[in-house]
Amino acid sequence: MSPERIVIDPITRIEGHLRIELETEGGKISRAWACSTQFRGIEKILQGHDPRDAWAITQRICGVCTGIHAIASVRAVEDALKYPVPKAAELIRNLVTGIGTVQDHVIHFYHLHALDWVDVTSALKADPEKTARLAASISTWPNNSASRFREVQQKVGTSIAGGQLSIFTNGYWGHPAYRLPPEANLMAVSHYLEALEWQRDIIKLQTIFGGKNPHPNFLVGGMACAINMDNQLTINEVSLQQIEGMLRRARRFVEEVYYPDLMAIAGFYKEYADIGISSPTLMAVGESGYSCSGTPSESGAGVLVDGAYDRVVPFDHLKIAEYITSAWYSYPDGDKAGRHPWQGETNPRYSGPTPPYKQLSDGQKYTWSKAPRYDGRPVQVGPNARLMVAFARNHQPTVALVSKALQTLGLKKEQLNSTLGRTLCRCLETVQVAGHLEQWFAGLREAINQGDTKTFNPGKWDPGTWPRSAQGVGFAEAARGTLSHWVQIENGRISRYECIVPSTWNSSGRDQDGKQGPYEEALAGSGNHPLLDPKRPLEVLRTIHSFDPCISCAVHLFDATGCLLKEVKGV
Numbered sequence: 001m002s003p004e005r006i007v008i009d010p011i012t013r014i015e016g017h018l019r020i021e022l023e024t025e026g027g028k029i030s031r032a033w034a035c036s037t038q039f040r041g042i043e044k045i046l047q048g049h050d051p052r053d054a055w056a057i058t059q060r061i062c063g064v065c066t067g068i069h070a071i072a073s074v075r076a077v078e079d080a081l082k083y084p085v086p087k088a089a090e091l092i093r094n095l096v097t098g099i100g101t102v103q104d105h106v107i108h109f110y111h112l113h114a115l116d117w118v119d120v121t122s123a124l125k126a127d128p129e130k131t132a133r134l135a136a137s138i139s140t141w142p143n144n145s146a147s148r149f150r151e152v153q154q155k156v157g158t159s160i161a162g163g164q165l166s167i168f169t170n171g172y173w174g175h176p177a178y179r180l181p182p183e184a185n186l187m188a189v190s191h192y193l194e195a196l197e198w199q200r201d202i203i204k205l206q207t208i209f210g211g212k213n214p215h216p217n218f219l220v221g222g223m224a225c226a227i228n229m230d231n232q233l234t235i236n237e238v239s240l241q242q243i244e245g246m247l248r249r250a251r252r253f254v255e256e257v258y259y260p261d262l263m264a265i266a267g268f269y270k271e272y273a274d275i276g277i278s279s280p281t282l283m284a285v286g287e288s289g290y291s292c293s294g295t296p297s298e299s300g301a302g303v304l305v306d307g308a309y310d311r312v313v314p315f316d317h318l319k320i321a322e323y324i325t326s327a328w329y330s331y332p333d334g335d336k337a338g339r340h341p342w343q344g345e346t347n348p349r350y351s352g353p354t355p356p357y358k359q360l361s362d363g364q365k366y367t368w369s370k371a372p373r374y375d376g377r378p379v380q381v382g383p384n385a386r387l388m389v390a391f392a393r394n395h396q397p398t399v400a401l402v403s404k405a406l407q408t409l410g411l412k413k414e415q416l417n418s419t420l421g422r423t424l425c426r427c428l429e430t431v432q433v434a435g436h437l438e439q440w441f442a443g444l445r446e447a448i449n450q451g452d453t454k455t456f457n458p459g460k461w462d463p464g465t466w467p468r469s470a471q472g473v474g475f476a477e478a479a480r481g482t483l484s485h486w487v488q489i490e491n492g493r494i495s496r497y498e499c500i501v502p503s504t505w506n507s508s509g510r511d512q513d514g515k516q517g518p519y520e521e522a523l524a525g526s527g528n529h530p531l532l533d534p535k536r537p538l539e540v541l542r543t544i545h546s547f548d549p550c551i552s553c554a555v556h557l558f559d560a561t562g563c564l565l566k567e568v569k570g571v
Contacts, residue, residue, distance in 0.1 A: 003023035003024060003025050003030055003031070004023065004024050004025075004534060005021070005022070005023055005358075005359060006021070006022045006023075006024060006531075006534050006537065007019065007020070007021050007022075007359065008020045008021075008022070008537055008540060008541075009035075009037075011540070011541060011544050011545075011549075012112075012544075012545075012549050012550075017036065017037040017038040018034065018035070018036060018037075018507065018544070018549050019034075019035040019036075019037050019360065020032065020033070020034060020035070020519070020523070020540060020544060021033040021035060021359050021360065021361045021366075022523065022524075022531070022537075022540070024531050024534060027530060027531060027532060028527060028528060028529060028530060028531065029523050029524050029527075029529040029530075029531055029540070030524060030527065031524050032516070032519070032520045032523035032524040033359075033360070033361035033366055033367075033509065033520060034367065034369070034507050034508075034509060034517055034519040034520050035360045035361065035366050035367045035509075036367045036368040036369040036507060037360075037367075037368065038368060039328070039348055039350075039368045040061070041346060041348065042057065042058060042060070042061055042497075042499070043344075043346040043497050043498055043499065044346060045057060046058070046494050046497040047494055047495065047496070047497065048493055048494065049493065049494050050463075050492070050493065050494075051077045051080070051081075051220070051487060051489050051492075051493070051494050052077065052220045052461075054073045054074075054076075054077060054485075054487065054494060054497065055069075055070040055071075055073040055074045055077075055218045055220070056070070056215075058070065058072070058073045058485065058499065059073075059214075059215045060215070061499070061501075062550055065100075065104065065478055065479060065480070065550060066100075066214045066215045066216070067096055067097055067100045067206065067210070067214075067215075067216050067218070068097055068100060068101075068291075068476050068478040068479070068483060069478075069483070069485070069499075070215075070216070070218040071093055071096075071097055071218060071291045071474070071476055072291065072474040072475065072476040072478075072483050072484065072485040072499075073218075073474060073485050073487075074218050074219070074220045074474065075291050075292060075293040075472075075473075075474025075475070075476065075485070076293070076472045076473050076474030076485040076486060076487045077220050077472060077474075077487055077489075078220060078221070078293040078472070078474070079293035079294040079472030079473055079474060080470040080471055080472025080487055080488075080489055081220075081460050081466055081467075081470060081472070081489075082460075083220060083221050083293075083457070083459070083460045084457055084459070085221060085222055085457060086222055086452075086454040086455055086456065086457055087447055087452055087454075088227060088444060088447050088448070088452055088453060088454060088455050089222035089223040089454075089455045089456065089457075091440050091441075091443050091444040091447065092209050092223045092225065092444065092455065093218075093223060093291070094289060094436075094440045095205060095209065095243070095437060095440050095441060095444070096205070096206050096209050096210055096216060096223075097289045097291065097476070098288075098289040098433050098436060098437045098440065099202060099203065099205045099206065099246070099247075099250065099437060100203070100206065100479070101288050101289050101429075101430075101433050101478075101479045102202070102250055102254065102430055102433050102434055102437070103199045103202060103203050103250075104479040105258075105383075105426050105427070105429065105430040105433075105479055106195055106198070106199060106253070106254065106258055106430065107195070107199055108426065108479070108548045109258060109261075109262065109423070109426065109427065110188075110191065110192045110195040110258075111192065111195065111196070112545060112548070113423065113545045113546070113548070114188055114192060114261075114265075115168070115171055115192075116538065116541050116542045116545055117178070117179075117180065117188075117265050117268075117269060117542070118178075118180060118184075118185050118188040118189065118192075118265070119171075119173055119174065119175070119178040119180065119185050120156065120165065120168045120171060120173060120185065120189055121160065121165075121171075121173040121174065122173075122178065122180070122181075122182045122185040123152075123153060123156060123182060123185040123186035123188075123189045124153060124156060124157050124160070124182075125182040126149070126153065126181075126182035126183045126185065126186035127182075127183065128146045128147075128149040128150040128153060128186070129146045130183045131146070131149045131183040131186045131187050132144060132145055132146040132149060134183045134184065134187060135149075135187050138260040138263070138264055139256045139257065139260040140256060141256040141257050141260075143190075143194060144187070148190060149186050149187070149190055152186065152189060152190040152193060153186055156168070156189065172536040172538045175532075175533070175536055175538045176532065177532060177538050177539060178538075179268040179269060180265065180268055184264060184265070184268075187261070187264075188261060188265065191257050191261055194253075194257070195253075195257075198249070198250075198253050201246065201249060202246045202247075202249060202250040202253075204242075204246060205243050205246050205247070208225075208235070208239050208242065208243060209223065209225050209235070210223075210224070210225070211224070211225070219456060220461075221456055221457045221458065221459070221460065221461060222454075222455050222456030222457055223455045223456065224456075225455060226453075226455060227448060227453040227455060228453070229448070240445070240448075243441065244441065247434075247437050247438050247441055248438075250434055250437065251434040251435065251437070251438065254430050254431055254434045255431060255434070258427055258430060259427055259428075259430075259431055262423070262424065262427040263405065263408060263409070263427075266409055266420060266423070266424060267409065269420060270409060270410070270411070270420065272418060272419040272420035272542065273409075273411050273415040273418045273419075273420040273421060274415065274418060274528075275418060275419050275420075275526075275528065275529055275530070275539075275543065276418050276419030276420075276422070276522040276523075276529065276542070276543035276546060277417055277418050277521075277522065277525065277526050278380050278417060278418075278518040278519075278521045278522035278525065279377070279378040279379060279380045279516075279517075279518045279521050279525075280304075280306050280307035280417065281303065281304065281305050281306060281307075281374065281377045281378065281379050281380065282303070282304045282309075282379065282380045282381070282384070282385035282388055282389065282417070283302075283303045283304075283315065283374055283379045283380075283381055283385055283389075283482055283505075284300070284301065284302065284381065284385045284386040284389045284390075284477060284481075284482060285299060285300075285301040285315060285475045285476075285477060285482050286299035286300045286301055286386075286475075286477050287299075287300060287386060287390065287432070287436075287477060288383065288386055288429050288432065288433050288477050288479070289433060289436070289476075289477060290475075290476065290477045291474065291475065291476035291477070292474070292475050292476075293472065293473075293474060294472070294473060295315075295317055295473065295475070296315060296475055300389065300390060300393060300395065301314075301315035302314060302315055302389045302392070302393065303315055303374060303379075303389075304385075304388060304389060304392060305375075305377070306377070307414075309388055309391075309392060309413065309414060309417075310392055311392065312389060312392045312393055317473065317484075318340065319374050319375040320340060320341065320372060320373075320374055320484075320500070321338030321339060321340055321372070321373055321376075322338055322339055322340075322341065322344060322370045322371065322372045322373075322498075322500065322504075323335075323336075323337075323338045323370065323371040323372075323373060323511045323512055324370055324371070325364070325365075325371065325509075325510060325511055325512045326364060326365055326366055326367055326371060326509030326510045326511070327365060327367050327368060327369060327370050327371065327509060328348060328349055328350045328351060328352060328365050328367070328368055329345070329346065329347055329348055329349060329370065330345075330347045330349040331345055331347070332345070335512075336512045337512075338373060338511075338512070341473075341484070341486040341498040341500055342471055342473075342486055342488065342496070342498075344486070344496070344498035346498070348368075351363070351365050352365060352366065366509060367507075367508075367509045369503075369504055369507045369508055369509060369517075370504060370508065371508035371509055371510070371511045371517060372500050372504055372505050372508060373511055373515075376513075377515075378508065378511070378515050378516065378517055378518060378521065379505050379518070380417070380481075380505070380506065380518045381480070381481025381482045381502050381505045381506060382422060382425075382426075382480055382481040382502060382506065382547060382548070383422065383425040383426040383428075383429040383479075383481075384416045384417060384421050384422045384424075384425035384426075385481060385482075386425075386429065386477060386481075387402055387416065387425045387428060387429060388413070388416055388417070388425075391413060397432070398432070401428050401431065401432065402416075402425075402428060405424060405428055409424075419522070419542055419543045419546045420546075422546040422547060423546050426548070463492040466489070466492060468490070468491060469488075469489065469490055470488070470489045471486075471487065471488040471489070472486075472487050472489075473485065473486050473487075474487075478501070478502055479502075479548065480501075480502035480503055480506070480547070480548050480549075480550055481502030481503075481505060481506065482500075482502060482505065483499075483500070483501050483502055484499070484500045485497070485498075485499050486498040486499070486500075501550070502550070503547075503549050503550045505517075505518070506518045506519055506547050506549070507519050507547075507549060518547070519544060519547065519549070522543050522544075522546075522547075523540065523543060523544075529543065
């Protein structure tokens, strides 16, 4: 019996064009290809621009992870120009990027990933009174009342009776892989709707410090906001109190809704701790939200190599190289040699099939995503990489948080490299960052009380003070993993700009040695990934969504359509 070929296109819910091509045998996935089908070319656009403007352009790489691209960009330019930043500006940057991470993780779980585990239509069978008792057994959240759950149930029921599910349209409802009882489904659907209102509230912090959201304002040399407690148009006591309230509400929702929900749902799907095992080399340059100008030093940067999850290898950016063996680009010296980002090239050269076509993976090149490698290895980045590196470093807050969750679920730390492990780590990290936000805010309060209100350093703003040639790198730990921006400046203008984003690491295709990227490895590497119904590939969605893919970031406008052997839309 020959393998069955399946195409899932698109598989992401909102963040870019990702196509997964599969071969299956006996209900298991035998081969997989991750195909990014969108090209944008931001790196080319930046050439010739003033480097102080790069942050505004790079934010447009994505409409979701906007601020973290800005901070990586300003860090790269500040590294090139050796530009110091005031303390208050550093703390404000931490707050802006940190609240973005908390919002991003919660949005991902409830609005992009939870419906892989939660059957919305099953919620109609739930008893609201029993749902309230279930919710009360795991959390003190005040909205977990029978009346609230009854109201949500009626809303969903009205939509179904009207012939549509509105935002829940096109789900694989009724799939046998769903495990939650009706009451747990109703609880999760109610919190899905609450999360919509909550995230809109807490992200206002970015508008106070950055002027707007999305795409808040940043500034090379500091932040584009002033602190003056006697001026109504600046950061003052009123705005600080507003921010304090947002941080308090953010932490409460994370601790009383997100964390209990994730732990409750995970208990029904523990077999996914052995499914979706991906590349055994994991990398992080620090904790979530961390950013720096230049190479990370004492930030907790490190690499776990080849499954040695107790030994942290020092991070060395010179071991990074990007390959284009399977990507639609060209290098002057051919397709087999990798290039460090400071020697990187983004020269698009599409060589795939023209419509109509069956599969992109019929050719050697099948994606717009390059293949970054660390010391020749595919690398997994993201919340599980950050927590596993911190755990191996014996960072006690991380060890305590992770150990408690593992003990509750009866899992081992090695199982954090899995579909369930990635989903669990994202939640645990959100708990961590929500606490960090209050610490950073307390630091900002203390600086202001001591009269340290400077948010911008004008010292090197004049291009006449810059060297003729300079290069720099900005690292950040974005919600999805390690992000780096690389800039070279000649005569005051950008001559080269390269980005290596988390989803480039994770969604990369095969390299010159035929090694699969992390998405591909998670689906086909172990040979045990299930796929019960090829027409409703729910299990594949669970694994790919556990990475929180952002393909707009990965490929930084090309779109092709054609006739497929079998096409399934991800939901």
